Amino acid sequence: MNSSNETKVLILGGAGFIGGYLASALSKSGYHGRIPARNRERAKSHLIILPNVEVIQTDIANMKNLDTLFRGIDIVINCIGILHENQKNDFTKFHATLVDHIVTSCNSRKIKHLIHLSALKASTEGPSAYLRSKAEGEDIICKKLNSETVRSIIRPSVVFGAGDSFLTMFAELANWLPLIPLAKPKAKFQPIFIGDLVQSVVNCIDGTEKQATIDLCGPKQYELIELVKYAASFSRFNSKIIPLPDWAAYAQARAFELLKIKLITTDNLYSMSVDSTCDTPSNNSRKTIESIAPSYL
Numbered sequence: 001m002n003s004s005n006e007t008k009v010l011i012l013g014g015a016g017f018i019g020g021y022l023a024s025a026l027s028k029s030g031y032h033g034r035i036p037a038r039n040r041e042r043a044k045s046h047l048i049i050l051p052n053v054e055v056i057q058t059d060i061a062n063m064k065n066l067d068t069l070f071r072g073i074d075i076v077i078n079c080i081g082i083l084h085e086n087q088k089n090d091f092t093k094f095h096a097t098l099v100d101h102i103v104t105s106c107n108s109r110k111i112k113h114l115i116h117l118s119a120l121k122a123s124t125e126g127p128s129a130y131l132r133s134k135a136e137g138e139d140i141i142c143k144k145l146n147s148e149t150v151r152s153i154i155r156p157s158v159v160f161g162a163g164d165s166f167l168t169m170f171a172e173l174a175n176w177l178p179l180i181p182l183a184k185p186k187a188k189f190q191p192i193f194i195g196d197l198v199q200s201v202v203n204c205i206d207g208t209e210k211q212a213t214i215d216l217c218g219p220k221q222y223e224l225i226e227l228v229k230y231a232a233s234f235s236r237f238n239s240k241i242i243p244l245p246d247w248a249a250y251a252q253a254r255a256f257e258l259l260k261i262k263l264i265t266t267d268n269l270y271s272m273s274v275d276s277t278c279d280t281p282s283n284n285s286r287k288t289i290e291s292i293a294p295s296y297l
Contacts, residue, residue: 161194
């Protein structure tokens with residue numbers, strides 16, 4: 001591989017939570033970053049100020065100009081993912097069809113390394129459209145990517161850190177609601193700190209990580225109700241959490257869908273019926289929620 005000062009990295013989804021941390025870390029290490037953003041002005045505050053980072057105004061969702069972004073690029077990192085569909089088949093569009101276009105461009109531009117962020121427990125037999133679409137994207141990479149291109153598929157559990165939409169969301173809810181009705185309270189997660197996820201990507205880039213597929217978890221497993229109680233403890237109400245039975249959870253999710261409130265969907269509930277935990281022991285040097293979250297909640 002080229003030295004980092006010459007290596008050009010395309011970060012798809014670089015304006016998002018994970019992509020922003022990656023862009024910052026790689027910029028500090030001397031890599032040249034290219035980040036497409038639908039709203040370049042909004043990306044100014046945290047991306048354009050980074051040295052070696054080029055922010056390009058474009059909407060990759062239409063996929064027409066995708067190939068031009070790959071010109072002169074050595075490494076592609078795909079961080080694009082959605083948890084809620086705005087329109088029917090959005091999961092397929094962003095997690096499979098877009099991945100197919102990315103692989104085609106990697107092949108035609110002879111990209112050296114594709115790093116793809118998928119999801120823990122992604123499976124074609126998964127209970128949710130989200131998990132099935134993530135598996136479809138992985139399958140496309142494994143079947144269609146040129147053998148000359150190194151591939152790394154990272155499958156994290158839920159990611160936490162300053163600016164996340166997980167613990168922060170629950171802490172904010174608890175600032176407004178003295179009671180929080182909670183769906184799937186027993187669902188299990190093994191949250192991974194954003195800094196540890198970034199380190200995993202860096203390990204893929206520098207060749208320290210040899211595995212083609214990496215399941216990524218933090219050092220501790222939690223039930224959802226434990227995580228929500230912890231986040232709520234930082235709020236003004238320290239809200240009372242009310243566990244919902246499944247029938248009530250699905251009724252709540254369906255009501256939110258009809259009202260177009262993006263808190264939880266029936267597909268999210270299907271995803272949570274599978275534990276988002278790793279089957280093998282996690283790296284104990286990774287950060288726990290308790291060591292990081294107090295600094296930002």
